[in-house]
Amino acid sequence: MNKQNKKYILKAEKIIPGVSQLLGKRPEMYLKDGNWPTYYKKAKGINIWDLDNKKYYDFSLVSAGTCVLGYSDNDVNKASIKAIRSGSISTLNPPEDVELAEVLLKDHKWAGGVRYVRGGGESMRIAIRLARAFTKKEKILFCGYHGWHDWYLAANHKSKKNLDFQLLPGLKPLGVPKGLSGTVIPFRYNNKSDFENIIKKNIKNTAAVVIEPCREGYPNKKFISKLRSITKKNKCVLIFDEITSGFRLNSSGAHKLVNINPDLVIYGKTIANGIPMGAIIGRKDLMNFTTKTFISSVFWTEKIGPASALAFIKKHKKLKLERKLIKIGKKIKKIWLDAAKKNKLKIEISGIDPLASFKIICPNWPATITYFIQEMLKFNILSTNQCYANYMHNDKSIKLYKEACFKVFYNISKILEKDNIEDYLEGPVKQMGFNRLTGSK
Numbered sequence: 001m002n003k004q005n006k007k008y009i010l011k012a013e014k015i016i017p018g019v020s021q022l023l024g025k026r027p028e029m030y031l032k033d034g035n036w037p038t039y040y041k042k043a044k045g046i047n048i049w050d051l052d053n054k055k056y057y058d059f060s061l062v063s064a065g066t067c068v069l070g071y072s073d074n075d076v077n078k079a080s081i082k083a084i085r086s087g088s089i090s091t092l093n094p095p096e097d098v099e100l101a102e103v104l105l106k107d108h109k110w111a112g113g114v115r116y117v118r119g120g121g122e123s124m125r126i127a128i129r130l131a132r133a134f135t136k137k138e139k140i141l142f143c144g145y146h147g148w149h150d151w152y153l154a155a156n157h158k159s160k161k162n163l164d165f166q167l168l169p170g171l172k173p174l175g176v177p178k179g180l181s182g183t184v185i186p187f188r189y190n191n192k193s194d195f196e197n198i199i200k201k202n203i204k205n206t207a208a209v210v211i212e213p214c215r216e217g218y219p220n221k222k223f224i225s226k227l228r229s230i231t232k233k234n235k236c237v238l239i240f241d242e243i244t245s246g247f248r249l250n251s252s253g254a255h256k257l258v259n260i261n262p263d264l265v266i267y268g269k270t271i272a273n274g275i276p277m278g279a280i281i282g283r284k285d286l287m288n289f290t291t292k293t294f295i296s297s298v299f300w301t302e303k304i305g306p307a308s309a310l311a312f313i314k315k316h317k318k319l320k321l322e323r324k325l326i327k328i329g330k331k332i333k334k335i336w337l338d339a340a341k342k343n344k345l346k347i348e349i350s351g352i353d354p355l356a357s358f359k360i361i362c363p364n365w366p367a368t369i370t371y372f373i374q375e376m377l378k379f380n381i382l383s384t385n386q387c388y389a390n391y392m393h394n395d396k397s398i399k400l401y402k403e404a405c406f407k408v409f410y411n412i413s414k415i416l417e418k419d420n421i422e423d424y425l426e427g428p429v430k431q432m433g434f435n436r437l438t439g440s441k
């Protein structure tokens with residue numbers, strides 16, 4: 001591995017706890033012992049150059065799924081540079097806030113108001129505050145991942161296992177007030193017994209039901225409409241967290257596929273193709289509570305975010321980007337399936353096409369996926385068991401990925417026939433990721 005990279009990791013380990021600000025970008029989530037590039041000098045399209053100018057093809061999550069148009073998209077860049085040149089922030093507000101609200105409300109006719117943030121977790125925090133303020137109730141029922149804030153981690157006060165199947169196993173709610181215990185209860189997506197036991201039992205005292213409309217599969221109309229009718233009947237708020245699912249199956253939310261409107265919907269991540277931006281869109285009576293309680297922050301008033309989001313949404317619609325992402329996602333899934341079939345490996349493939357993941361059924365999956373990442377890197381491909389489809393995954397790069405996958409799957413099948421795959425690792429086994437991302441039960 002390159003010298004500069006190791007130098008930076010060693011320095012970071014001393015002065016930046018965890019090395020990265022995002023769990024998913026810690027090097028040990030891919031390869032430990034300085035074997036993962038970790039730092040980048042430049043990113044463009046689907047390529048990343050590390051600190052020693054080595055060029056990689058990104059077939060992993062493409063920055064946690066933030067840049068569906070590819071890194072450093074020219075049109076989004078143009079809008080953000082124009083915003084910087086005209087003064088990225090001032091005592092007055094950017095008109096782009098209004099222009100973006102008009103675009104978003106045109107796409108969400110049921111809604112009557114929009115607020116902005118710059119991060120996903122904080123937008124979910126606002127949604128929860130609004131629901132509690134509006135309903136004057138406190139309990140939250142949720143499914144999926146919704147950020148790092150206290151309201152969410154409090155789920156693990158009642159039982160340390162509550163977040164096991166939503167996020168990470170064994171997470172301790174350190175620093176989260178015990179007073180929040182019992183205020184937030186998880187349930188599983190489309191699980192009949194959870195619906196009967198958790199949702200029905202608690203709904204009367206509930207302020208909000210929060211879901212990611214889709215993750216391991218496409219949105220389930222029957223389940224979501226059950227949630228819609230039970231929340232309506234019990235006067236609680238239905239919140240769709242589209243921070244990851246948004247802008248992949250159409251030019252707004254995945255929930256549009258099932259034609260069910262929430263009371264609040266949240267977008268983040270890719271809404272401005274990697275420029276920090278997030279939006280909370282909601283029913284007018286609910287959104288009016290943003291001024292009745294106190295929700296306010298200086299950097300939510302800067303111009304680069306909304307200007308970039310306007311450019312991104314315009315380009316997304318023009319390209320009909322979702323069609324391309326779905327097509328590319330299907331190709332990636334087929335590569336995994338064909339490579340497994342050819343090498344007689346048992347494989348499970350899950351996720352919506354643009355957010356696909358695989359798991360080889362074998363005795364030591366953590367070591368096997370570590371080996372996959374390690375060997376794919378030798379083809380200059382950044383990979384893991386998930387691939388977030390990207391507009392810049394063109395035929396040439398997909399061909400490279402396919403050839404590498406077939407070779408690595410072949411090696412895996414040969415090793416698994418007789419050997420311990422851990423003996424083939426050049427470093428320790430990687431740290432396993434979010435359960436909800438890997439589709440693990």
Ligand SMILES: Cc1ncc(COP(=O)(O)O)c(C=O)c1O
Nearest residue numbers: 119120121145146147241243244
């Ligand atoms: C569905 C969902 N909600 C919330 C978040 C938190 O967003 P952020 O990391 O921007 O705070 C994420 C991030 O992965 C997410 O996928």
